[in-house]
Amino acid sequence: MRTNPLRTAATAALALLLTGCAGDASSAARSESGDGASGVARSEPVSGVNGATRPGSASGVRSKIASVRGSRITVYGSKEGAARRTITSPNDYGATRVFLVERDEGEWLQVLLPIRPNGSKGWIKTADVTLAETSHRVEIDRGAFRFTVYDGDRAVRTGRVATGEAGTPTPPGRYFFTELVRPADQGGTYGAYAFGLSGFSPVLKSFAGGPGQLAIHGTNKPSAIGTRASHGCVRVGNDDITWMAKNLAIGTPVVVRG
Structure with missing residues (x-):
């Protein structure tokens, strides 16, 4: 597989990336004090494939x-x-x-x-x-609890999501992927992969030592998919986030609606 220069490895602690949306604030704080380095286990480097090309190589919505x-x-x-x-x-x-x-x-x-x-x-x-x-973009429909990945005008993958709870909502807007991390524990709360987003929680100015950054990530609680369950991040199934990690570049636009 060819390496994509837009898909680089993120090597920092995963909790610093996320708002803590997969767990409650007290558990995030316990993890921080126990690790001694602002939060949690290190993430594994991820190399990139597919997803982005040099300008002018294809037609359609880009x-x-x-x-x-x-x-x-x-x-x-x-x-x-x-x-x-x-x-x-x-x-x-x-x-x-x-x-x-x-x-x-x-x-x-x-x-x-x-x-x-x-x-x-x-x-x-x-x-x-x-x-x-x-040519890819991701659209999140908060009301329908659904994501759709488009390649140009064509939907290539869709699935269910969990979004932020009423007090810590997932804010609508236009964002993009800023990094991709692979948690050391793929059976943990963040699932198989996590894409950082360019946006931030409108409520949490900081969380577990991090800046309250939003993310799209996997989960070890698939039963929560289709509900408001997070501190602002978007949760998807591990099969879906693994597909995204293999097919979408850092920089891919993400639109949250509803």
Whole structure:
């Protein structure tokens, strides 16, 4: 299988990625104090396959993904404005920093940023990144408790999900995958794999030492699929998350509706 440069390994503690959505706050805190390193067991590196191609290789509905070339990138508030922030690469979980491109204007790209508030955008210079494309996207219907993966206009996989409870909802919006991790215990609460998302919980500003980042991940409680059961993350069956891990690139857009 060919290696995909947009699918890198995340090597940091899984609890720092997730909001704690698969367990309650007290159990997450116990795990943190017992491990002594902000939380939980290390995740296993994951190498990438499939999912993304160089621009112009196929037709249909496609999204552009910008992968940072160096160790940091400057984000601007506008094409004419001053620098707004510097973002480092790889990210905190060991994955190459990527952005979902919203507008391509030649020398400049407007991108969706993995920061609060959800939906934040900024401008980066095209020369600072490598561009690739994906025809895939994931749509989450909160009301129907269902996900659908599209390849262009064609649905290629669908299944049931669990979403956030009433007090810790899964926020609607447009996001993208920021990293892929494989839990050391694949029979644990996060299941076989977890994709980090570029969005954050609107309620939990931090959780178990992490920033309250959202994720789509597997589960060891399939009976909860189809209900509101998490602290904001989206849970899917282990067969579904394994399929996603094999077929979807970091940077793939994710739309949460309902």
